Amino acid sequence: MSETIRVLVVDDEEPFRRLLKKELTRKGFVVETAADGRAALGLLREQVFNVILLDIVMPGVDGIGIMKRLKNDPASPVIVVLTGRATVETAVEAMKNGAYDYLSKPYKLDELVIIVNRAYEFGRLSVKNRLLQQELVRKESPVEFVCTSSKMKAVLSLIRKTAPTDSPVLIQGESGTGKELVANTIWHFSGRSSSPLIALNCASLSENLIESELFGHEKGSFTSAYQAKNGIVEVADKGTLFLDEIGETPLGLQAKLLRFLDSGEFRRVGSNRNLTVDVRVIAATNKDLVERVKEGSFREDLYYRLNVINIAIPPLRERKDDIPVLASHFVLKYAARLSKPIEGCTPAALDMLSAYDWPGNVRELENVVERAVILCDSDNIGPQDLAIPVMTSLSARADQPSLDEMEKDYILRVLREAKGNQSRASQILGIDRKTLYLKLKRYGIS
Numbered sequence: 001m002s003e004t005i006r007v008l009v010v011d012d013e014e015p016f017r018r019l020l021k022k023e024l025t026r027k028g029f030v031v032e033t034a035a036d037g038r039a040a041l042g043l044l045r046e047q048v049f050n051v052i053l054l055d056i057v058m059p060g061v062d063g064i065g066i067m068k069r070l071k072n073d074p075a076s077p078v079i080v081v082l083t084g085r086a087t088v089e090t091a092v093e094a095m096k097n098g099a100y101d102y103l104s105k106p107y108k109l110d111e112l113v114i115i116v117n118r119a120y121e122f123g124r125l126s127v128k129n130r131l132l133q134q135e136l137v138r139k140e141s142p143v144e145f146v147c148t149s150s151k152m153k154a155v156l157s158l159i160r161k162t163a164p165t166d167s168p169v170l171i172q173g174e175s176g177t178g179k180e181l182v183a184n185t186i187w188h189f190s191g192r193s194s195s196p197l198i199a200l201n202c203a204s205l206s207e208n209l210i211e212s213e214l215f216g217h218e219k220g221s222f223t224s225a226y227q228a229k230n231g232i233v234e235v236a237d238k239g240t241l242f243l244d245e246i247g248e249t250p251l252g253l254q255a256k257l258l259r260f261l262d263s264g265e266f267r268r269v270g271s272n273r274n275l276t277v278d279v280r281v282i283a284a285t286n287k288d289l290v291e292r293v294k295e296g297s298f299r300e301d302l303y304y305r306l307n308v309i310n311i312a313i314p315p316l317r318e319r320k321d322d323i324p325v326l327a328s329h330f331v332l333k334y335a336a337r338l339s340k341p342i343e344g345c346t347p348a349a350l351d352m353l354s355a356y357d358w359p360g361n362v363r364e365l366e367n368v369v370e371r372a373v374i375l376c377d378s379d380n381i382g383p384q385d386l387a388i389p390v391m392t393s394l395s396a397r398a399d400q401p402s403l404d405e406m407e408k409d410y411i412l413r414v415l416r417e418a419k420g421n422q423s424r425a426s427q428i429l430g431i432d433r434k435t436l437y438l439k440l441k442r443y444g445i446s
């Protein structure tokens with residue numbers, strides 16, 4: 001190991017902490033330990049760590065609590081979650097909160113060392129060159145745009161037609177409908193696919209930070225700018241820039257963005273020299289931009305400039321024929337990733353997936369399938385593996401009796417069977433007489 005890798009072990013079990021420290025130190029890591037979340041946060045403020053091995057279930061501030069605090073910290077160590085067998089679901093939750101990987105106890109030492117090294121490598125890449133790494137990820141993962149509905153086939157044909165041009169594209173769709181995937185696909189089919197596709201989330205940073213991320217800054221232009229830095233647009237020269245959540249762009253920056261789109265010209269923060277680059281812009285939003293223009297939070301001229309090609313992705317509930325193909329695509333993806341021999345979904349499971357409204361769209365479907373693949377013990381995913389609300393549409397709800405009504409009916413039936421004998425009825429119902437009495441009063445049964 002050429003560089004020292006600093007590891008923080010957070011676990012409330014003392015023997016476990018001691019063991020990990022001993023084993024990892026022997027392998028050349030520098031290890032600190034913390035017995036609970038508070039102590040961990042204290043250490044994180046004082047020292048630099050590359051990797052945290054984090055127990056999820058702890059008294060006080062638990063693992064998820066720590067992850068939530070670290071989530072938006074770009075200098076956060078890479079998190080590997082330690083979990084008992086019983087908490088696979090918690091591990092899934094942890095991955096969603098930004099954990100890099102998880103390790104279930106009991107673990108093998110070899111496996112532990114591999115994971116810590118991999119996590120370190122991951123962190124090093126993302127800190128050292130976030131932009132280029134993003135590009136790498138995109139190049140490695142082939143674009144798989146799955147669809148069968150006529151609505152999405154129309155979207156796909158629009159993508160193919162417009163990809164080779166250099167026009168700006170505006171992608172609109174609810175959260176989780178696949179806007180980023182569409183941006184990727186456009187880039188993939190464009191003449192610029194040998195140059196990077198670089199993404200900037202316009203909602204993630206303050207106005208000053210986005211401006212300096214986007215256009216770069218000169219040394220000393222603001223307090224933390226200790227060296228000159230290229231902006232994203234310079235890195236993306238000859239390539240494609242993906243402006244995600246464009247609707248959240250602060251107004252001040254919108255003017256500069258418009259000038260850039262019109263002329264390819266920009267200035268670094270703290271400089272008065274004009275620079276020019278050749279960048280294609282793809283923007284995405286889940287907001288109604290026309291509405292934003294009306295309320296004055298989005299510039300009308302910028303809207304028209306971006307909206308040269310408009311791709312509207314319909315929500316999943318409006319193209320339900322895509323559900324089975326998407327589900328099977330995700331089943332295969334996660335079955336392969338988790339090395340489980342799962343082939344697909346049972347017809348009952350597919351019915352359930354198709355009946356649901358998917359407010360979180362394709363992302364929600366993907367999450368549900370991922371969980372199902374983890375939970376599934378057979379070769380097909382069944383309804384019992386799916387964690388989705390069974391009844392969703394309002395009409396279904398109106399036809400269905402409420403829980404209270406069902407309970408009242410049931411109590412009445414049992415009472416009739418028991419010929420009005422309350423102690424007999426409470427026996428059959430499995431509740432004590434007092435509870436039965438209270439329920440009868442509540443439902444007005446005499």
Ligand SMILES: Nc1ncnc2c1ncn2[C@@H]1O[C@H](COP(=O)(O)OP(=O)(O)OP(=O)(O)O)[C@@H](O)[C@H]1O
Nearest residue numbers: 144145146174175176177178179180181286362363
């Ligand atoms: N047609 C599709 N085929 C295959 N995978 C899809 C499709 N649509 C969406 N996905 C997958 O669903 C997930 C969510 O998609 P994506 O991140 O592109 O959505 P988004 O619209 O950008 O969401 P948000 O508004 O929350 O940023 C991704 O993992 C993506 O790969």
Ligand SMILES: [Mg+2]
Nearest residue numbers: 176179180244
């Ligand atoms: Mg997105």
